[in-house]
Amino acid sequence: xxxxxxxxxxxxxxxxxxxxxxxxxxxxxxxxxxxxxxxxxxxxxxxxxxxxxxxxxxxxxxxxxxxxxxxxxxxxxxxxxxxxxxxxxxxxxxxxxxxxxxxxxxxxxxxxxxxxxxxxxxxxxxxxxxxxxxxxxxxxxxxxxxxxxxxxxxxxxxxxxxxxxxxxxxxxxxxxxxxxxxxxxxxxxxxxxxxxxxxxxxxxxxxxxxxxxxxxxxxxxxxxxxxxxxxxxxxxxxxxxxxxxxxxxxxxxxxxxxxxxxxxxxxxxxxxxxxxxxxxxxxxxxxxxxxxxxxxxxxxxxxxxxxxxxxxxxxxxx
Amino acid sequence: xxxxxxxxxxxxxxxxxxxxxxxxxxxxxxxxxxxxxxxxxxxxxxxxxxxxxxxxxxxxxxxxxxxxxxxxxxxxxxxxxxxxxxxxxxxxxxxxxxxxxxxxxxxxxxxxxxxxxxxxxxxxxxx
Numbered sequence: 001x002x003x004x005x006x007x008x009x010x011x012x013x014x015x016x017x018x019x020x021x022x023x024x025x026x027x028x029x030x031x032x033x034x035x036x037x038x039x040x041x042x043x044x045x046x047x048x049x050x051x052x053x054x055x056x057x058x059x060x061x062x063x064x065x066x067x068x069x070x071x072x073x074x075x076x077x078x079x080x081x082x083x084x085x086x087x088x089x090x091x092x093x094x095x096x097x098x099x100x101x102x103x104x105x106x107x108x109x110x111x112x113x114x115x116x117x118x119x120x121x122x123x124x125x126x127x128x129x130x131x132x133x134x135x136x137x138x139x140x141x142x143x144x145x146x147x148x149x150x151x152x153x154x155x156x157x158x159x160x161x162x163x164x165x166x167x168x169x170x171x172x173x174x175x176x177x178x179x180x181x182x183x184x185x186x187x188x189x190x191x192x193x194x195x196x197x198x199x200x201x202x203x204x205x206x207x208x209x210x211x212x213x214x215x216x217x218x219x220x221x222x223x224x225x226x227x228x229x230x231x232x233x234x235x236x237x238x239x240x241x242x243x244x245x246x247x248x249x250x251x252x253x254x255x256x257x258x259x260x261x262x263x264x265x266x267x268x269x270x271x272x273x274x275x276x277x278x279x280x281x282x283x284x285x286x287x288x289x290x291x292x293x294x295x296x297x298x299x300x301x302x303x304x305x306x307x308x309x310x311x312x313x314x315x316x317x318x
Numbered sequence: 319x320x321x322x323x324x325x326x327x328x329x330x331x332x333x334x335x336x337x338x339x340x341x342x343x344x345x346x347x348x349x350x351x352x353x354x355x356x357x358x359x360x361x362x363x364x365x366x367x368x369x370x371x372x373x374x375x376x377x378x379x380x381x382x383x384x385x386x387x388x389x390x391x392x393x394x395x396x397x398x399x400x401x402x403x404x405x406x407x408x409x410x411x412x413x414x415x416x417x418x419x420x421x422x423x424x425x426x427x428x429x430x431x432x433x434x435x436x437x438x439x440x441x442x443x444x445x
Contacts, residue, residue, distance in 0.1 A: 017331060021338070028342050036345030036396030037336050044332040048325065055321050122398040127335075202364075233362060241393065241400035241426035251425070291364055298365075 003081045005156050008163030016170055020126045026176055027125070034175060038243040039123045045245045046117055047130030057137045064142070065155035074152035081157065090153045091212075094161040097148065098211040101141045103222065106206055106288075110273040111139045113252040120248045122235040124198055129173035134249045165211045169194075179226075189214055192226045199232045202295035205288040237278075237291065252277075345397035348377025355380035358399055359390045366390065366403075372440050374431040381419065381431070381441065389444065391419050393429040402426055408445055417441060
């Protein structure tokens with residue numbers, strides 16, 4: 001006897017829509033610049049495209065997972081789903097795999113090319129959460145999950161836990177919620193932690209990769225708390241400045257291909273794939289590391305913080 | 319077939335949500351003065367030390383010049399602003415009262431500005 005598991009993300013779609021409508025309604029009176037029609041359209045279309053891409057290639061990756069599962073070290077038997085403790089364990093291990101996949105998604109340009117779509121909006125609201133990759137299947141990120149199948153976690157169990165993880169991450173894409181209770185902020189990913197992750201302010205770059213459990217960032221040294229009084233700038237260091245859905249989905253792949261084509265050697269070509277975004281063979285661009293280092297140097301020397309300008313500097317039109 | 323129906327249904331919902339955001343007139347912003355444009359450039363262009371700005375009368379775009387004569391063109395992008403450092407000489411032409419500034423990035427596009435007389439003189443001096 002086998003089990004049929006629902007897709008958590010598909011089940012949650014109506015809740016996503018309701019939550020977005022509620023946030024829009026709140027924005028109407030409290031933060032009129034938190035939503036924009038073109039940005040919302042682009043975010044939702046990118047979410048739709050991601051669903052279509054997942055539907056087209058998901059089966060292929062499930063097949064690979066089943067092949068790995070055939071070589072499992074531990075076998076829970078045909079009623080694998082009845083081993084209750086395997087579920088929370090799978091959820092935690094999948095979250096750990098997510099952390100590393102996500103971290104590489106920012107630190108390895110090949111994977112950034114697929115992940116940047118999620119960071120391509122300068123807005124930060126619940127619709128931003130739905131900007132998901134169309135091209136994740138073109139990256140080696142899947143390899144990070146393979147040890148779970150080899151250990152003996154059933155692919156459907158891992159897929160279900162991964163879906164729950166994604167559903168959890170939806171609600172943290174908001175400015176409507178300030179901070180959660182202290183214990184919650186310590187243990188779990190929250191809107192505050194994830195705002196930091198989406199920020200382009202130098203102090204926040206490459207921080208808070210967690211999916212659900214914040215202790216991965218604390219454990220691996222990538223945790224940065226949100227600083228009161230510093231306005232967060234969302235998006236990417238070189239903002240897209242375009243609402244073109246196709247360009248948002250593929251622009252980094254175009255940039256990566258162009259850099260590889262112009263690279264002077266095979267070593268440089270390989271480095272364009274594996275080094276962080278911004279790396280060039282002639283040091284002509286900034287990486288997040290160089291931006292952060294220059295910012296730290298300036299602020300250490302000047303004993304001054306980055307200029308803090310309230311959001312109200314740009315005037316929402318009535 | 320199921321994927322096709324889901325896709326079509328989702329697209330209709332996307333259009334409805336977008337129409338709601340537009341109907342509520344969310345996301346309408348403008349630059350009110352030069353100091354706002356300068357502050358934006360300093361915050362968003364790494365290590366840019368803004369000295370002066372020319373802003374479009376509709377508050378939707380601006381040019382900001384820094385202490386090293388670097389020039390940033392800014393345009394409204396949703397309810398935020400986005401910018402590009404310009405290469406010299408500046409690619410600009412006039413269409414009636416509107417100046418069209420080339421950003422050097424096809425996807426970013428050309429930025430349209432309508433300036434007052436003082437702004438126009440300063441713009442001409444930059445070209």
